Amino acid sequence: MYDLDNEPHSDDSADPLVASGSLAGERKYELPPGDLGWPFIGNMWSFLRAFKTSKPESFISTFVNRNSFVGISDEEHRWIRKLTAAPVNGQEALSLYMKYIEDNVVSALDKWSGMGQIEFLTELRKLTFRIIMYIFLSSESEQVMEVLEREYTALNYGVRAMAINIPGFAYHSALKARKKLVAVLQAIVTARREWRRKNPPTAKKDMMDALMDAEDENGRRLKDEEIIDVLVMYLNAGHESSGHITMWATLFLQKNPDVFKRAKAEQEEIVKNRSPDQKGLTLKEIRQMEYLSKVIDETLRVITFSLVVFREAKKDVRVCGYTIPKGWKVLVWFRSVHFDPETYPEPKKFDPSRWDGFTPKAGHFLPFGGGSRLCPGNDLAKIEISIFLHHFLLNYELERHNPASPLMYLPHTRPKDNCLGRIRRVSTQNVKRGEI
Numbered sequence: 001m002y003d004l005d006n007e008p009h010s011d012d013s014a015d016p017l018v019a020s021g022s023l024a025g026e027r028k029y030e031l032p033p034g035d036l037g038w039p040f041i042g043n044m045w046s047f048l049r050a051f052k053t054s055k056p057e058s059f060i061s062t063f064v065n066r067n068s069f070v071g072i073s074d075e076e077h078r079w080i081r082k083l084t085a086a087p088v089n090g091q092e093a094l095s096l097y098m099k100y101i102e103d104n105v106v107s108a109l110d111k112w113s114g115m116g117q118i119e120f121l122t123e124l125r126k127l128t129f130r131i132i133m134y135i136f137l138s139s140e141s142e143q144v145m146e147v148l149e150r151e152y153t154a155l156n157y158g159v160r161a162m163a164i165n166i167p168g169f170a171y172h173s174a175l176k177a178r179k180k181l182v183a184v185l186q187a188i189v190t191a192r193r194e195w196r197r198k199n200p201p202t203a204k205k206d207m208m209d210a211l212m213d214a215e216d217e218n219g220r221r222l223k224d225e226e227i228i229d230v231l232v233m234y235l236n237a238g239h240e241s242s243g244h245i246t247m248w249a250t251l252f253l254q255k256n257p258d259v260f261k262r263a264k265a266e267q268e269e270i271v272k273n274r275s276p277d278q279k280g281l282t283l284k285e286i287r288q289m290e291y292l293s294k295v296i297d298e299t300l301r302v303i304t305f306s307l308v309v310f311r312e313a314k315k316d317v318r319v320c321g322y323t324i325p326k327g328w329k330v331l332v333w334f335r336s337v338h339f340d341p342e343t344y345p346e347p348k349k350f351d352p353s354r355w356d357g358f359t360p361k362a363g364h365f366l367p368f369g370g371g372s373r374l375c376p377g378n379d380l381a382k383i384e385i386s387i388f389l390h391h392f393l394l395n396y397e398l399e400r401h402n403p404a405s406p407l408m409y410l411p412h413t414r415p416k417d418n419c420l421g422r423i424r425r426v427s428t429q430n431v432k433r434g435e436i
């Protein structure tokens, strides 16, 4: 029995399954370290297998039953995660991807500023999807990208639909879409393998190369099918969240002129200190964006994009006088963690300066989850958002059509009008990569 009531609070657990907040009062609790199973609703890895078979129960079991035959075992999760972590979040990979991100951000902002009214959130989601596709498949044509985007959108619609496999229903379209997606991705994988066979190894170009190179300690590499599954899953995991947080950070900046001014001054300083021949942002400059990083952390806290995750108790756990028996599911409600007034005074207030000299205790800031399931795209996401805000702050402003648009809270907090408005260019500073 793991007795939390008598366990000292640890702030430095190597792999904490962290969960803190107000459970039955103000008592804090922290679950034992380790892999406590996987969430049984909306789990990212369940996307790996979703829609691979047309049996209706496959959809339900993928998302609901952890022992499902289409689900992914703990061992498989560990193996794929280990092999894909560095290609997504490693330093080498991140510096490589920055160019794709910045090129896409600069051209999107430029395009939007000439478009009149746009749904800012919808456009941001398209942008973050495009960025993820470029990170994976940098050399594919615009045509291929469009097909992938179209089929992926159909697949995504089916995720929360009823499992009715009849033409006209979203689930049926999703099954068809996955088949087409797989066919296109398989052609890309085959062509890439062929190219690599005929050409001498070059520096890595994108995540597809990195996945093909990834090897475990026994020399085992990812098969084509595994690479495709990982791509499909990452396309899902890696765009929606970044799009929403980018929108909210932009809105908070605009709503708080003092914050906007300070964040903009920081970006101007970065550009001013750059050598004239430098093209585009560098990782070093991203690290210099200390204030912007606080703006993003505060946005992640206030918005809490992922409301909840599930864990499973691997042994009996005592919490606040209650026993959570081994095998029970535990729901970690991130919003109560992020709105705990003991950790975050006036929790509803957007206040980036609360992060000045403040590092929350382990388990008190979980925008990317925690433990062995910690979001592997956390650094990538922050870089993506920082690059967008860098260019937005320097050159643009957003004029909302309905500033008082009501909000929707499920599945994610957003204005009902998807943030309808205009993007206006207010300066031409640094509009092209590296041009000042």
Ligand code: HEM
Pocket: 039, 044, 045, 081, 088, 132, 234, 237, 238, 239, 241, 242, 245, 305, 306, 309, 366, 367, 368, 369, 370, 371, 372, 373, 374, 375, 376, 377, 378, 380, 381
């Ligand atoms: C602001 C952006 C993002 C937020 C707020 C976010 C948040 C989260 C959260 C809360 C989880 C669940 C963690 C847990 O169970 O403890 C998660 C998992 C995951 N995220 Fe993210 N994420 C973001 C961006 C990304 C990006 C850019 C990628 C990839 C390119 C990504 C890939 C994943 C994957 C693969 C998982 C499943 C991890 C596992 O179960 O092992 N995410 N994310």
